[in-house]
Amino acid sequence: VARLNAPVGVGPVPRRLPGTVHSGPLWQAAPDSYLFDLPTVGRFLARRHGDGVRVTVRPAPGATEADVACLLAGPVRTACRLLNGDLALHGSGAVLDGRAVALTGDPAAGRSTLAAALAVRGHPILADGALPIRRTGTGFVAEPADDGLQLWPDTARLLGLTGGAVIRPGLPKRHHRFPAAPAAPLAAVVVLRRWGGAGAPVPRTLTGVSALHPLAHCTAGRSLIAPFGVTAAHFAWCAGIVAEVPVFELCGDRHRDDASVLADTVEALVRRADVGLSTVDVR
Amino acid sequence: MRTVAAHTVWLASYPRSGNTWTRAVLTRLAPPEQPGADERDLDLNALGGGPIAGSRSVLDPYLGFASSDLLPAEVDAVRPACEAAFDADLDRLRLRKAHDALRMTRGGPPVVPPHATRAAVYLVRDPRDVAVSWAHFTGRSMASVVAEMADPGAALADTDDRLLGQARQRLGTWSWHVTSWTADPPFPVTVSRYEDLRADPVGGFARMASSLGLAVDRERVVAAVAATRFDRLRALEAAHGFGERSSVPTPFFRRGAAGGWRDDLPARLARRIEEDHGAAMTRFGYIPG
Numbered sequence: 115v116a117r118l119n120a121p122v123g124v125g126p127v128p129r130r131l132p133g134t135v136h137s138g139p140l141w142q143a144a145p146d147s148y149l150f151d152l153p154t155v156g157r158f159l160a161r162r163h164g165d166g167v168r169v170t171v172r173p174a175p176g177a178t179e180a181d182v183a184c185l186l187a188g189p190v191r192t193a194c195r196l197l198n199g200d201l202a203l204h205g206s207g208a209v210l211d212g213r214a215v216a217l218t219g220d221p222a223a224g225r226s227t228l229a230a231a232l233a234v235r236g237h238p239i240l241a242d243g244a245l246p247i248r249r250t251g252t253g254f255v256a257e258p259a260d261d262g263l264q265l266w267p268d269t270a271r272l273l274g275l276t277g278g279a280v281i282r283p284g285l286p287k288r289h290h291r292f293p294a295a296p297a298a299p300l301a302a303v304v305v306l307r308r309w310g311g312a313g314a315p316v317p318r319t320l321t322g323v324s325a326l327h328p329l330a331h332c333t334a335g336r337s338l339i340a341p342f343g344v345t346a347a348h349f350a351w352c353a354g355i356v357a358e359v360p361v362f363e364l365c366g367d368r369h370r371d372d373a374s375v376l377a378d379t380v381e382a383l384v385r386r387a388d389v390g391l392s393t394v395d396v397r
Numbered sequence: 398m399r400t401v402a403a404h405t406v407w408l409a410s411y412p413r414s415g416n417t418w419t420r421a422v423l424t425r426l427a428p429p430e431q432p433g434a435d436e437r438d439l440d441l442n443a444l445g446g447g448p449i450a451g452s453r454s455v456l457d458p459y460l461g462f463a464s465s466d467l468l469p470a471e472v473d474a475v476r477p478a479c480e481a482a483f484d485a486d487l488d489r490l491r492l493r494k495a496h497d498a499l500r501m502t503r504g505g506p507p508v509v510p511p512h513a514t515r516a517a518v519y520l521v522r523d524p525r526d527v528a529v530s531w532a533h534f535t536g537r538s539m540a541s542v543v544a545e546m547a548d549p550g551a552a553l554a555d556t557d558d559r560l561l562g563q564a565r566q567r568l569g570t571w572s573w574h575v576t577s578w579t580a581d582p583p584f585p586v587t588v589s590r591y592e593d594l595r596a597d598p599v600g601g602f603a604r605m606a607s608s609l610g611l612a613v614d615r616e617r618v619v620a621a622v623a624a625t626r627f628d629r630l631r632a633l634e635a636a637h638g639f640g641e642r643s644s645v646p647t648p649f650f651r652r653g654a655a656g657g658w659r660d661d662l663p664a665r666l667a668r669r670i671e672e673d674h675g676a677a678m679t680r681f682g683y684i685p686g
Contacts (some may be wrong), residue, residue: 138459139478154471189462204457221453221463222562243463268559284468286557308562335461 117259118186120160120167120194127157127172136341141189143341148193155181158190162197169194184282192244192335196342200246201351202334203303206263207240207256208232209295210384214256216245217380218332219306224366224373227269228306230290231377234273238295239263244334247300249351254300254359262291272371300359301387303329304380307365315376317362317383325361326352360387404487405480406609407450407509407517409495411574412553413530414522415591416494418625418653419605422598423492423518425621426606426613439624439633447483447491450509451476451554451564455483465560472564477510484513490611496553497566499577508567511583516609519578522591523683524571524670525658533651543666546571547673572677590681592655598622627653 129151133144142149147161156173169190173182195202205218206229215232217225226242233239241259248255266287270278278288305320305328320328329352333339339348355361362383366372408423410416421439448454456464456472459482464472484491495517497508524546531546532539545551553566568574579588587608594601603618658667671684679686 138461138482139475141461152467152471154468184466188466189460192461220562221457221465222560266559267557282466282468285466287465287560331458336458337461 118169118191118194119198120169122169122171122186125170125172127159127170129157131159136337138337141193143193143338145341145343146197148190148197148338150185150189150193152185155185158185160190160193160197167194167197178283180280180282184285188243189335193338195244195246196335196338196344199344199347200248201344201348202241202244202246202259203329204244204332204334205306206242207245207259208237209240209256209298210237210301210381212298213301213384213387214240214295214298215301215380215384216247216256216303217306218245218303218328220308223306223308224376225306226263226265227272227373228304228376228380230263230265230269230273230275230292231373232380233263233292234275235377235381238293240295240298247351247355249354252299254355255297256300257297258294261294262289264288265290269373272373300355301384302380303355303359303361304383305332305361305363306376307363308367309365313367315364315366315372315379317364317379320361320363322356325356328363329355329361403484403513403515404490405447405484405509405513406490406492406515407495408492408520409497409499409517409578409586410520410522411524411527411568411571412496413527413534414520415594415653416496416520418627418630419518419520419589419594419602420492420494421625421630422602422621423606423609423611425624426602426611426617427490427492428611439630447487447493449563450480450493450495450497451566453562453564455479456564459483464564469555469565473508473567476508476564477506481510481513484510490515496568498569498574499582501567501569501577507583514584516585516587517578517582518587518589518605518609519575520589520591520594521575521579521681523655523658524674524678525662525667525683526591526655527571528666528670529658529661530651533647536647539662539666543669543673546670549573570673572674575677575681595653595655 131142131144131147131149134142136143140150140152150158154174155177156171159170160167171182203216203218205216205225207214207216208229217228219225229239229242240256242263246257246259248257264281264287275290278290281287281289333348339345364379366376408416408420453464456479459479495509499507528539528542528546532542547570549569551568554561554563555565578586587605589601589605599618599622602622606613671678678684
């Protein structure tokens with residue numbers, strides 16, 4: 115699995131995780147390990163060792179390689195990141211003129227669709243599903259995680275894309291490959307919302323708690339933060355992003371194909387992110 | 398083992414049966430989240446304080462990954478656990494809409510978790526009025542809606558073409574839907590007819606609130622009913638939009654009338670509904686036995 119950053123082996127995986135301190139639907143977490151169990155696909159164990167995180171998989175009878183790879187790239191990869199102390203935002207990322215934009219927000223808000231709309235305009239992709247963001251000596255940097263986007267048929271049609279690779283047998287969404295970007299400084303975070311009856315999308319600047327809350331809420335693997343002991347690091351990460359990177363809320367209409375308008379808006383946001391956003395009319 | 402009482406009250410119904418109106422009234426009757434909230438206009442987009450059953454905004458955070466990576470049957474299987482986890486994080490009563498049938502087979506597993514449910518209100522409406530309202534809401538023909546109401550495989554948000562904010566919600570037939578929620582439910586269910594609530598909203602909602610343990614006096618019920626009159630809900634929708642409206646450019650809050658099918662539903666379709674759902678319609682007094 116591309117960019118899992120952990121060795122994967124097939125072997126026995128227990129049904130119960132010793133030392134579990136928190137559990138949820140399909141998963142159990144201990145301070146140094148994570149067990150994911152989807153009966154139709156298999157059990158996955160990610161455990162932190164002295165030299166990093168290792169993953170063991172016990173595929174379920176009948177599960178395909180694609181089924182297993184999909185779950186490795188989703189929840190297991192998120193857990194591996196957090197076990198390594200790395201944080202990511204749910205959503206996608208793209209690079210515009212050397213500057214990264216994180217696209218996060220509610221499920222089905224159109225994060226991948228907007229990333230695809232940016233990609234077909236020639237902006238390379240950083241990630242889809244979860245965007246790793248690391249604090250460096252010169253500020254926050256968004257890091258590459260994927261070389262494509264998972265798109266549903268309506269989005270592919272809208273953007274004139276055909277083909278795409280099967281992600282899991284039975285899932286209608288497809289993986290569409292796009293040029294991948296190298297790590298880039300994070301210029302903006304866009305929190306996408308989508309509902310019926312929204313007007314034309316106008317970005318709203320979020321500051322303070324109104325920015326902190328969506329970042330905390332949209333952190334990939336949020337439920338694992340406490341059991342893995344990274345609560346303080348997570349708070350510092352969210353607060354640092356809010357302090358150093360402009361955060362916007364952008365509301366689209368779920369009944370309208372407004373990906374192009376949203377892409378225009380994001381391009382304008384990133385282009386002007388360094389000239390005083392609070393005074394710039396980006397509509 | 399769970400030791401804290403559940404906070405979730407399901408407001409369950411077949412679509413277009415008065416669910417949103419009821420949620421609006423009960424939202425006014427529930428203890429206000431903040432002092433003075435009673436005096437403010439209703440926020441249509443925050444009714445009850447919780448998302449619909451099957452919302453991916455409940456599923457994804459508790460799964461820790463995108464529920465769109467799961468097949469529909471896998472989502473069905475994991476939904477009760479996600480809803481239970483959501484309830485465990487609540488610290489106050491939440492009124493949540495549910496359109497699913499409670500079960501898909503007799504004795505089958507409920508779609509919402511009984512141990513994480515305080516109670517439910519089930520709203521039943523004359524299926525002939527449901528058909529008219531559902532057709533207007535979806536922009537489909539009344540004949541196709543009437544056929545869907547008799548289809549055991551009917552479901553909401555059941556598409557292979559696009560990602561929706563809600564996972565598939567299986568309805569079954571209208572008759573099965575009613576039966577699933579009202580015959581031997583695994584938690585207390587208050588059953589209300591939409592027509593009775595329209596005829597006597599103050600009395601009906603006072604009884605409903607009492608059944609849910611909401612301590613309200615008559616003045617508060619009168620005020621809540623006045624604040625949620627259909628003309629007011631329509632005005633709020635026009636002024637602020639409503640996230641639950643469909644893709645059809647018609648208002649979510651249309652007429653809300655009881656018995657309007659007599660003007661709008663062709664006689665042959667009314668007869669078809671009566672043939673398809675006779676037993677359940679008789680049970681709830683919509684046709685004579």
